[in-house]
Amino acid sequence: SQELEQSPQSLIVQEGKNLTINCTSSKTLYGLYWYKQKYGEGLIFLMMLQKGGEEKSHEKITAKLDEKKQQSSLHITASQPSHAGIYLCGAVPSYNQGGKLIFGQGTELSVKP
Amino acid sequence: DTAVSQTPKYLVTQMGNDKSIKCEQNLGHDTMYWYKQDSKKFLKIMFSYNNKELIINETVPNRFSPKSPDKAHLNLHINSLELGDSAVYFCASSQGGNSNQPQHFGDGTRLSIL
Structure with a gap:
């Protein structure tokens, strides 16, 4: 079965610093999603990547999918306290499996003012 | 205008109950x-359900029974609750069951079994 491994598991950064979270799959990804979860809340969809080499940005967050479609990174530039939360990568393990997503174990981000 | 809404947000109950x-x-x-x-x-x-039809049942104990009265609703009934059922349960929805559309999540239901 396919697994997603995220690193690091937790991260504490000073406000204004850049950071990167990685998500590595044991098999080829057919779609890679990044979500953010705040305590007591649901998952907020950030970005979706499908093509090898694809890169997307939203405000200060950039996500990339490598050419082999087995690794994705999420980069936050000039972090702010509002970026704090748990970042989860999710993937469709293979095409047309009822849309189920498998998730990494999450990366907990704290941003110190 | 909440997109995916779950109720209740918190659920505290005793072992053996149905919820x-x-x-x-x-x-x-x-x-x-x-x-x-x-x-x-x-x-x-x-x-997962598509148009009220069960698509995925991921080896969940049969104490858990989902019901979809229409494509806008998916309820989860749990019989004989056990301590290990304590968790946060999230509902999500998407258009189509493929990798092209993101899933949108509710805020979760925090279930605690005493």
Whole structure:
């Protein structure tokens, strides 16, 4: 079965610093999603990547999918306290499996003012 | 105008009881899901329904019974609750059950078994 491994598991950064979270799959990804979860809340969809080499940005967050479609990174530039939360990568393990997503174990981000 | 709404948000009950969690989406999606997030924040699929039809049943104990009265609703009934059922349960929806459309999640139901 396919697994997603995220690193690091937790991260504490000073406000204004850049950071990167990685998500590595044991098999080829057919779609890679990044979500953010705040305590007591649901998952907020950030970005979706499908093509090898694809890169997307939203405000200060950039996500990339490598050419082999087995690794994705999420980069936050000039972090702010509002970026704090748990970042989860999710993937469709293979095409047309009822849309189920498998998730990494999450990366907990704290941003110190 | 909440897109995916779950009720209740918190549920505290005793072992052995039966409880239900409701989910509704107003996004017009045709596919809905239930996920379970354990104490280590690991999120795992339980069920998915497409147009009221069960698509995925991920080896969940049969004490858990999903019901979809229409494509905008997917409820989860749990019989004979056990301590290990304590978790956060998330409902999600998407258009189509493929990798092209993101899933939108509710805020979760925090179930605690005493």
